[in-house]
Amino acid sequence: MLQLKQEPSATKFIMKASLVLTLTMVFLLGRPFLGKAEVYTALVDMEGLLETERVLAQTLSTLIKAQEETLNKLKRFQADLAREHEKASQDVQTYLSNPINAYTLVKHLTTDWKGIENLLADNKMKEFYSNVTNYHSVLKFPTDEDLNGAAVALMRLQDTYKLDTSAVARGLINGIQYSTALTAGDCFELGRQSYNNKDFYHTVQWMTEALQRFNEEANKTITKADILEYLAFSTYMEGNVHSALEMTDELLTLVPNHSRAIGNRVYYLQDISQKDLQRKRGEDGQLDTSPHAQPLTFSEKKLGDVDELPERELYERLCRGEVKMSPAKEAKLKCRYVHHNNPFLFLARLKEEEAFLSPRILLYHNILADSEIETIKRLAQPRLKRATVQNYKTGELETASYRISKSAWLREEEHPHIAAVVKRVEDLSGLTCDTAEELQVVNYGIGGHYEPHFDFARRGEQNAFKSLGTGNRIATTLFYMSDVPQGGATVFPHLRAALYPTKGTAAFWFNLHRNGEGDYRTRHAACPVLTGSKWVSNKWLHERGQEFKRRCGLTEHED
Ligand SMILES: O=C(O)CCC(=O)C(=O)O
Numbered sequence: 001m002l003q004l005k006q007e008p009s010a011t012k013f014i015m016k017a018s019l020v021l022t023l024t025m026v027f028l029l030g031r032p033f034l035g036k037a038e039v040y041t042a043l044v045d046m047e048g049l050l051e052t053e054r055v056l057a058q059t060l061s062t063l064i065k066a067q068e069e070t071l072n073k074l075k076r077f078q079a080d081l082a083r084e085h086e087k088a089s090q091d092v093q094t095y096l097s098n099p100i101n102a103y104t105l106v107k108h109l110t111t112d113w114k115g116i117e118n119l120l121a122d123n124k125m126k127e128f129y130s131n132v133t134n135y136h137s138v139l140k141f142p143t144d145e146d147l148n149g150a151a152v153a154l155m156r157l158q159d160t161y162k163l164d165t166s167a168v169a170r171g172l173i174n175g176i177q178y179s180t181a182l183t184a185g186d187c188f189e190l191g192r193q194s195y196n197n198k199d200f201y202h203t204v205q206w207m208t209e210a211l212q213r214f215n216e217e218a219n220k221t222i223t224k225a226d227i228l229e230y231l232a233f234s235t236y237m238e239g240n241v242h243s244a245l246e247m248t249d250e251l252l253t254l255v256p257n258h259s260r261a262i263g264n265r266v267y268y269l270q271d272i273s274q275k276d277l278q279r280k281r282g283e284d285g286q287l288d289t290s291p292h293a294q295p296l297t298f299s300e301k302k303l304g305d306v307d308e309l310p311e312r313e314l315y316e317r318l319c320r321g322e323v324k325m326s327p328a329k330e331a332k333l334k335c336r337y338v339h340h341n342n343p344f345l346f347l348a349r350l351k352e353e354e355a356f357l358s359p360r361i362l363l364y365h366n367i368l369a370d371s372e373i374e375t376i377k378r379l380a381q382p383r384l385k386r387a388t389v390q391n392y393k394t395g396e397l398e399t400a401s402y403r404i405s406k407s408a409w410l411r412e413e414e415h416p417h418i419a420a421v422v423k424r425v426e427d428l429s430g431l432t433c434d435t436a437e438e439l440q441v442v443n444y445g446i447g448g449h450y451e452p453h454f455d456f457a458r459r460g461e462q463n464a465f466k467s468l469g470t471g472n473r474i475a476t477t478l479f480y481m482s483d484v485p486q487g488g489a490t491v492f493p494h495l496r497a498a499l500y501p502t503k504g505t506a507a508f509w510f511n512l513h514r515n516g517e518g519d520y521r522t523r524h525a526a527c528p529v530l531t532g533s534k535w536v537s538n539k540w541l542h543e544r545g546q547e548f549k550r551r552c553g554l555t556e557h558e559d
C-alpha cells in the first residue's frame with residue numbers, strides 16, 4: 001500500500017519564527033503546550049508569541065556562548081592529545097624516555113581528563129531544557145493546531161488573492177516586501193501541513209518551492225530525500241503518476257534502500273501498466289477514458305459574464321477587487337449630512353454615504369472616536385474567544401472553519417463609551433436598541449474570514465434567537481475599528497458590492513423586508529485579512545420594539 005512517513009507523536013518543531021504577510025508563522029522549539037486556547041484566530045492573541053520568541057532567543061544565545069566555550073576547550077584538549085600522540089608514535093621509546101613527555105602523558109590522562117569529564121558532566125543542555133520546560137507555564141506557546149491553522153490560513157490567502165507561491169516564499173505580497181524569505185525547511189513545513197490535511201494540491205506547490213530553495217541553499221535546512229518523498233506521493237495523488245515515478249527514482253538514487261519509496265515504486269508501475277491497458281482497450285473501442293469523454297469541470301468552462309458566476313467565485317473576485325459596480329449605478333449614489341429630525345443630530349450631524357441603493361447599505365463616516373475604539377478593544381481583548389456559528393440543524397453553537405476570528409460581547413453598562421456608541425446606533429438608525437444584542441467585538445487573525453452568510457435567521461432554523469424573545473435580526477450595524485492595508489473587505493456577492501474597512505466608519509443595512517421576511521440580497525462575507533489586523537464590532541438590532549419606528553408592509557417589495 002502507498003504510505004508516507006508517520007508523524008512523530010510529539011513533534012519537535014525547528015525553532016524559526018518568520019514574519020509572513022505581517023502575520024507570524026510560528027515554528028517554535030519544544031513540545032506543544034496542549035490545553036490552551038488557540039492563538040492564530042485573533043491577531044492580538046499572537047502578540048504574546050513575540051515575547052516568547054524574544055525570551056527563547058535570549059536564552060539560546062546564552063546557551064550557545066557557553067556551549068561554544070566548552071567546545072573550544074574540548075577542541076584545544078583534543079588538539080593537544082593528537083599532537084602529542086603523533087610525536088610519540090614516531091618513536092615510542094625515545095618519546096617516553098623524555099621525562100617531560102612522560103609527565104605530559106600522565107597529566108593528560110589524569111588532571112586534564114578529569115577536567116574534561118567535569119566539563120562533560122556539567123550538562124548545560126539539560127539545564128536549558130528544564131528551563132524551557134518551565135517556560136511553558138509562563139510563556140505563551142502556540143500548539144500544533146495553531147501551526148496547522150496558520151498554514152491553512154496562508155493557503156486560503158494564496159487561493160483567494162491568487163498569490164504566487166514563489167513570491168510568498170520570498171516574503172512578497174502583491175509586490176510589497178513584507179518579510180524575510182522562507183527557507184527550504186519552512187516551505188517543506190508548509191507542504192507537510194498541507195499533506196497532513198490531505199490537501200495534495202498545496203503540498204505539491206510548497207514541496208516544489210522547497211526543492212527550488214533547497215537547490216539554492218548553501219546551508220541546507222532540509223534534505224532533498226525528505227522533500228522528494230512528500231512531493232512524489234502528492235504528485236501521484238494529484239494524478240501525475242509518471243512524474244511521481246520519476247521523483248521516486250530520484251529519491252532511490254539518493255537513498256537506495258528507502259523502503260517506502262521501493263513500495264510506492266512498485267505501486268506506481270502497476271498503476272501505469274493498468275492505465276496503459278485501459279487506454280489500449282479504449283482504442284479498441286471498448287472504453288474511452290480520454291479527457292474529451294469527461295464532462296467539463298467548472299474551472300474549464302469559459303465564464304464570461306459575471307452574472308453566471310457561482311457565489312464562491314464572485315465572493316473571491318469581490319475580495320480581490322476585480323468586480324466593480326457599474327458606473328451608471330455608482331453615479332446614483334449620494335452622500336449627505338443627516339439629522340433625521342433629531343435635535344441632537346442637528347448639532348452633531350452624521351456623514352451618511354450610500355454604498356448601495358436596493359437594498360440600502362449606508363456608511364457613516366467618523367462615527368467612532370479613536371478613544372472609543374481604544375476602550376472597546378481594551379475591554380474586549382481579555383475576553384476574546386473563538387467565534388462560533390449556529391448549527392443550522394441542531395441549533396448548537398460551534399466553531400467552523402468558515403468563520404475564523406475571535407469575539408467578545410460588551411454591555412453598555414460596562415463603560416460610558418459603550419453606552420454612547422449604542423445610543424449613536426439608535427440615532428443613526430432611528431430604531432431602538434432596547435431589544436438589540438450586546439455589542440459584539442471581533443478581531444480577525446491570520447487569514448481570518450467569515451464566508452458568505454446571512455445575519456438573520458431563516459425559516460426552519462433551529463432555536464434561532466428564540467430564547468431572546470425579541471424576534472429576528474432586523475438590522476446590522478457593523479463598525480470598522482481598524483484600517484486593513486490589504487484584504488478584509490465586507491462583500492455582498494449578490495449585489496456585487498464591497499465595503500473596505502476604514503477605522504471609525506460604520507455600515508448599516510436592514511436584514512429583513514418590511515413584511516418581516518429575510519432579505520436574501522443581504523448575504524455577505526468578510527474576506528480573509530491579507531495584511532494587518534482587522535477589528536470590527538456589530539450591533540444587531542431585533543424586530544421587537546421597532547413597531548412604531550420602522551413602518552411595516554404587506555409585501556417584500558415595499559421600500
Ligand atoms: O467583518 C466583517 O466585515 C463582517 C462581519 C460579519 O458579517 C458578521 O460578523 O456577521
Ligand SMILES: [Fe+2]
Pocket residue numbers: 453454455524
Ligand atoms: Fe454578518
